[in-house]
Amino acid sequence: MKIQTNSSGTRSIEVSDDHLLTIEKYQLFRDLIDSNGYVDEQVLDKLKLNIRSLLEGQAGKDKTLLDLCLDVIYHPNMKAFGLQQLVLLYINWKNQGNENLGSTTRAIQGTPFN
Numbered sequence: 001m002k003i004q005t006n007s008s009g010t011r012s013i014e015v016s017d018d019h020l021l022t023i024e025k026y027q028l029f030r031d032l033i034d035s036n037g038y039v040d041e042q043v044l045d046k047l048k049l050n051i052r053s054l055l056e057g058q059a060g061k062d063k064t065l066l067d068l069c070l071d072v073i074y075h076p077n078m079k080a081f082g083l084q085q086l087v088l089l090y091i092n093w094k095n096q097g098n099e100n101l102g103s104t105t106r107a108i109q110g111t112p113f114n
Contacts, residue, residue, distance in 0.1 A: 002014055005079060005081060007081055013086075015086065018067065020090055025064075026054060028051065029090060039083050039087065040080045048073060051068075051069060
């Protein structure tokens with residue numbers, strides 16, 4: 001799966017199911033976005049700091065977390081717009097797993113939260 005990392009659509013990052021599973025395993029998006037719902041560079045910096053602290057602990061030995069960092073989070077094209085698209089992709093991916101539970105929410109990539 002690819003996420004768009006800028007508003008013009010000229011840059012993208014490839015995201016795998018393993019990356020999404022790692023985000024779920026470490027609950028990387030939990031309490032990440034403030035109540036205003038905006039994803040900006042400060043939110044991306046907060047995510048990077050949270051991951052850095054995980055890497056300094058036992059999770060630093062987890063190859064999947066390192067792969068997520070190298071392939072997605074610390075990718076040169078990753079900016080606030082790309083993180084927003086990653087969050088939307090993650091929401092849709094989680095909802096696919098909950099289809100049998102009656103979940104009907106769908107987030108649309110390329111659209112802002114607000």
